Amino acid sequence: MENMVTDSRDDPQTEFIYCCGAVTEVLKYGSCQLQSGHKLLFLIIPGNPGLVGFYTTFMQTLHSLFGYRHPVWAVSHAGHCAHPDSMDMVEDSSLAAENDVFGFDGQIEHKLSFLRKYVPRETNLVLVGHSIGCYIILEMMKRDPELKILKAVMLFPTIEHMAQTPQGKVMTPVLCQMRYLTYLPLFLLSLLPDILKSGLIKLVLGGIRSLDLAVVKPTLALLSGDCAANAMYMGGQEMRKVLERDNVTIKTNLKKLIFYYGASDHWCPLQYYHDIKQDFPHGDIRLCENGFRHAFVLDAGREVAKIMVEWIHGDLRT
Structure with missing residues (x-):
């Protein structure tokens, strides 16, 4: 398990599709199309911003450590990508507006629609x-109990009282009251040449030791303008809608769930870990002992993937 092997199977495929009428990026390791014979799919549901490129190292590590046997896909949030020039942000603007596809609830339905269209039911x-x-996954389980979910791994979960967290208290006014004030500087940033934007990104992230340079490209895409605006729009709704923890769904699916909480996570205080541990003493609820940050993809994607493989490899034996 510990030996990393690099070969052509480590090369991902990127596809841009319309899902729920909105442009969506899908990053795929392994099989690019699933037939009825495919027994298992790993599907990454990202945080916000939901650009799949942030998970490249994490996904490649999962794919290789499982011996390239299982496809590993990640589906972006609707509109959280720098789409090709040949595609518009929305395929049908009236449909996208009616379903609020860029909003929080719309993003949940977007993931269920993706599964229905691209993943065989069995x-x-x-x-x-x-x-x-993680919140989106709990909602998917609640809205479609017939999904064949073998395991759901919740990494640094924001599933309750987001606006009351240390980071939430800072970001809620920005996302809910001052969001439009950020659009002009974002637009001006988007006009800069890519080489200059890349330099700025590396400068801003330069304080992160062992920075994974694979995250520079998706960060560059985030500065495209529309992508950042969609992420902020979704984020504002998160602050208003992520309130009480969904204990009913957690209890119903407890044996399928693995929670991994950060020891110093400003989006999810340590007290949230203690509370859920107390409410579900028989659940698989873990506390990070490695000092990984909430945005683990910046410098610890490979390490988190290795840990996750150890948790679940026994469940995948046939």
Whole structure:
């Protein structure tokens, strides 16, 4: 398990599709199309911003450590990508507006629609959520109890009282009251040449030791303008809607769930870990002992993937 092997199977495929009428990026390791014979799919549900490129190292590590046997996909949030020039942000603007596809509830339905359209119903799923992606997974389980979910791994989960967290108290006014004030500087940033934007990104992230340079490209895409605006729009709704923890759904699916909390996570205080541990003493609820940050993809994607493989490899034996 510990030996990393690099070969052509480590090369991902990127596809841009319309899902729920909005442009969506899908990053795929392994099989690019699933037939009825595929028994298992790993599907990453990202945090916010939901650009799949942030998870490249994490996904490649999962794919290789499982011996390239299982496809590993990540689906972006609707509109959280720098789409090709040949595609518009929305395929049908009236449909996208009616369903509020860029909004929080619309993003949940977007993931369910993706599964219905692109994944055979009989395929077993290992869902991997990060941050708000964990809340989305719980909602998917609640709205479609017939999904064949083998395991759902919740990494640094933001599933309750987001606006009351240390980071939430800072970001709620920005996302809910001052969001439009950020659009002009974002637009001006988007006009800069890519080489200059890349330099700025590396400068801003330069304080992160062992920075994974694979995250520079998706960060560059985030500065495209529309992508950042969609992420902020979704984020504002998260602050208003992520309130009480959904204990009913957690209890119903407890044996399928693995929670991994950060020891110093400003989006999810340590007290939230203690509370859920107390409410579900028989659940698989873990506390990070490695000092990983909430945005683990910046410098610890490979390490988190290795840990996750150890948790679940026994469940995947046939």
